[in-house]
Amino acid sequence: MKINSLTKIIELVKQHPFIMDELIKLSPKAKKLNNPILQRTIGKRATLADVSKIINIPSNVLITRISSTLENAGIQVEMEKGDAPETKWYDKLADRQNQLKELVLSLHDGTPMDKLKKKFKEIIQEVSASELAELSP
Secondary structure: OEEOOOOEHHHHHHHOOHHHHHHHHHOHHHHHHHOHHHHHOHHHOOEHHHHHHHOOOOHHHHHHHHHHHHHHOOOOOEEOHHHOOOOOHHHHHHHHHHHHHHHHHHHHOOOOHHHHHHHHHHHHOOOOHHHHHOOOO
């Protein structure tokens, strides 16, 4: 099976219903895709790229996760080269969270704000509010 960012989600879920469970594990926002009215309207046109926007997950991460799920079910999957992530998304997330944690701890230790502003701007560009909330010293 070949999947890419243009694969229609409704066709994929019809062939492999367990994919919906995986989407919901990734983001509770995916529950919207179970709505029958939504499936008859937007669902017919929605691609994996569209779904990635709805559930706020990069499309390459979504496609990689779906591919892994299908492969674990014994289905051979072929991804387009551009859809494969260069590094695992959770590695990037963990690294970014560690960098944020170090910044927060530096602030608590009395490091002047001016020294930390530049690094904070670099890190914060792709950080969601939920990531910030999950930080713990």
